[in-house]
Amino acid sequence: MAGIMIYSDKDELSFELLSGAKLISGHTGLPINAVCINNSEQAQGLAARGAETYLINNEAINLADSQGMASALESAAIQLDANIILLSSNRRGKELSGRLAEKLAAGCLTDVGSIKVNLDKIECMRNSLGGAVLAAQMITSDYKIIAVEPRVFEEMAVGKEGPINNLKIEAQAAELEVLEQRAKVGDTANIESANILVAVGQGLKSENDMLIIKELAEALGAEIACSKPVATDKKWLPEERIIGLSGKKCKPDLAVILGISGQVQFTVGIRDARTIVAVNTDENALIMQMADYIMVADLHDLVPEMTRALLVKKRLNGVRL
Amino acid sequence: MNIVVAMKQIPDLQQVRIRNRQPVLDGVPMTFGSIDKNALETALQLKEAVGGNVIVISAGTEELEDTVKEALAAGADEAYLVLDDELEHIESSVSAHLLAELIKQIENIGIILFGEGSGDNYSGQVGPRIAEILGLPEVGYVCDIELEDSRVKVTRSLEDCEEVVRVSLPAVLTVMADINEPRIPSVTQILKAGKKPQQILEVEDIGFDLKGDKKIVTLSSLAPENKRKQITVKNGEELVDALLTEGVIRR
Numbered sequence: 001m002a003g004i005m006i007y008s009d010k011d012e013l014s015f016e017l018l019s020g021a022k023l024i025s026g027h028t029g030l031p032i033n034a035v036c037i038n039n040s041e042q043a044q045g046l047a048a049r050g051a052e053t054y055l056i057n058n059e060a061i062n063l064a065d066s067q068g069m070a071s072a073l074e075s076a077a078i079q080l081d082a083n084i085i086l087l088s089s090n091r092r093g094k095e096l097s098g099r100l101a102e103k104l105a106a107g108c109l110t111d112v113g114s115i116k117v118n119l120d121k122i123e124c125m126r127n128s129l130g131g132a133v134l135a136a137q138m139i140t141s142d143y144k145i146i147a148v149e150p151r152v153f154e155e156m157a158v159g160k161e162g163p164i165n166n167l168k169i170e171a172q173a174a175e176l177e178v179l180e181q182r183a184k185v186g187d188t189a190n191i192e193s194a195n196i197l198v199a200v201g202q203g204l205k206s207e208n209d210m211l212i213i214k215e216l217a218e219a220l221g222a223e224i225a226c227s228k229p230v231a232t233d234k235k236w237l238p239e240e241r242i243i244g245l246s247g248k249k250c251k252p253d254l255a256v257i258l259g260i261s262g263q264v265q266f267t268v269g270i271r272d273a274r275t276i277v278a279v280n281t282d283e284n285a286l287i288m289q290m291a292d293y294i295m296v297a298d299l300h301d302l303v304p305e306m307t308r309a310l311l312v313k314k315r316l317n318g319v320r321l
Numbered sequence: 322m323n324i325v326v327a328m329k330q331i332p333d334l335q336q337v338r339i340r341n342r343q344p345v346l347d348g349v350p351m352t353f354g355s356i357d358k359n360a361l362e363t364a365l366q367l368k369e370a371v372g373g374n375v376i377v378i379s380a381g382t383e384e385l386e387d388t389v390k391e392a393l394a395a396g397a398d399e400a401y402l403v404l405d406d407e408l409e410h411i412e413s414s415v416s417a418h419l420l421a422e423l424i425k426q427i428e429n430i431g432i433i434l435f436g437e438g439s440g441d442n443y444s445g446q447v448g449p450r451i452a453e454i455l456g457l458p459e460v461g462y463v464c465d466i467e468l469e470d471s472r473v474k475v476t477r478s479l480e481d482c483e484e485v486v487r488v489s490l491p492a493v494l495t496v497m498a499d500i501n502e503p504r505i506p507s508v509t510q511i512l513k514a515g516k517k518p519q520q521i522l523e524v525e526d527i528g529f530d531l532k533g534d535k536k537i538v539t540l541s542s543l544a545p546e547n548k549r550k551q552i553t554v555k556n557g558e559e560l561v562d563a564l565l566t567e568g569v570i571r572r
């Protein structure tokens with residue numbers, strides 16, 4: 001019994017997992033099987049990227065029902081003779097991985113931030129102790145379930161066409177009933193791919209002050225991001241802009257961090273930035289310890305000052321504003 | 322109806338310091354994960370709305386007998402615990418099996434609540450694993466709950482959408498941190514917490530082989546290296562100049 005199986009409910013994440021599977025297959029020689037459930041478009045996308053693709057079409061399987069989804073993937077793993085299962089560590093993927101792991105008596109690692117293969121050993125890195133430490137871990141059970149964070153791997157490029165096979169899976173009607181699905185209000189910001197980020201925290205006094213943050217971000221050519229409470233408690237910015245353990249992990253060239261204390265759950269999302277600027281009224285704030293440039297100041301004064309300085313420099317250099 | 326809340330004892334992360342890239346845990350007090358407290362608050366609000374009992378379950382070291390008073394003071398009626406000093410760093414599959422055994426001892430369960438992730442590992446596996454062991458429906462990332470007789474209508478918050486689903490009870494739900502604001506117990510509640518019933522089991526009572534069931538090995542666990550310049554700047558202009566010189570912003 002040996003082989004790799006990948007599955008994600010999201011097309012782009014499944015293309016990333018395909019790259020991850022390639023890495024493991026490159027070291028172990030194991031075959032890769034890509035599984036799609038009720039999504040022929042994704043199957044075409046995977047096949048176009050060279051994957052041996054298996055499409056399950058069975059309307060009784062409901063994406064929202066982790067029980068039925070786990071059963072379907074368990075059957076797929078057995079039929080395809082796959083013991084290493086890569087899933088995406090988005091919310092649906094994490095839910096699914098625990099349930100599937102229990103079915104297969106498998107060890108499971110979620111939120112995996114990188115994978116290294118040593119001979120045939122797959123070492124996974126993930127945050128632990130709230131992000132204070134980075135643990136290298138390995139699954140020792142026969143079945144292994146690895147849920148990989150978004151953007152850990154690049155999407156596999158389109159290449160030699162792979163086949164699409166139909167996979168027949170029996171399923172019982174889901175006990176769970178979906179009553180409604182509503183899209184979250186649109187914010188297309190992608191803070192993970194921004195080169196420059198301006199991140200704002202609870203040091204910001206009011207929602208009105210967001211204006212000075214916007215002006216600075218514009219002058220810098222930056223995206224705006226935030227700490228969790230700014231989005232979940234204050235609701236001044238959408239959740240997609242949260243940096244950290246339960247938000248996004250970002251690696252910008254520059255992060256300007258304003259009024260954020262620097263709890264580890266935040267810093268795990270920004271510690272890979274090339275240059276970090278921290279502005280805080282408290283010189284002992286934890287964030288100061290991980291900054292390249294430290295500025296003890298009230299952000300409400302410093303931000304407009306910085307914006308002005310940027311605009312002046314640009315003008316001096318003949319950049320049209 | 323009994324409402325069960327699973328909570329994980331963890332070191333108070335605000336007090337963990339790093340020395341030589343190793344976390345220093347000596348003398349750090351234990352507490353419950355912060356999202357676990359949202360799960361408890363969810364249970365307490367359900368009880369206030371429809372009645373019933375709130376039962377906290379947890380597996381951990383002997384200190385748990387003390388830590389659990391936090392939850393009892395906040396309003397939980399009773400606790401079921403598995404205690405063993407070997408239970409300090411258990412993996413998700415072991416926690417799931419131990420907690421499932423505790424749940425089997427409790428009758429008339431309506432809802433089993435979890436936080437979306439524990440305070441230390443945030444791996445989010447135990448809720449779905451327990452649902453699988455017990456053969457129950459599970460909904461994760463819940464931000465709203467409405468009880469309807471023998472069913473529950475919940476809103477689940479995904480990255481790009483909200484999904485309203487209905488499942489029959491008993492069901493396992495994992496809640497998001499922003500579902501509510503956990504209450505702070507009063508001094509009298511804290512004093513009375515010690516008198517609330519605690520059912521205590523040992524690992525042997527459950528007949529579980531802790532060592533035989535290892536599925537994960539940890540090869541290393543270190544704080545990431547932090548090499549930063551640590552230059553203090555005096556004003557906005559100096560900062561902008563430094564960033565221009567460094568080349569991280571373009572002129």
Ligand SMILES: Cc1cc2nc3c(=O)[nH]c(=O)nc-3n(C[C@H](O)[C@H](O)[C@H](O)COP(=O)(O)OP(=O)(O)OC[C@H]3O[C@@H](n4cnc5c(N)ncnc54)[C@H](O)[C@@H]3O)c2cc1C
Binds near residue numbers: 227244246285300438
């Ligand atoms: C399981 C779990 C997951 C979590 N995930 C995340 C996550 O993904 N992302 C995240 O951000 N948090 C996360 N948190 C929460 C995290 O622990 C912190 O509570 C949060 O990051 C604090 O946000 P903050 O720094 O904006 O606010 P605070 O901690 O309140 O800090 C505000 C800072 O602003 C400074 N300040 C005040 N006034 C001014 C001023 N006028 N000018 C300049 N500075 C000023 C203060 O000195 C202080 O340092 C998580 C927590 C848990 C338990």
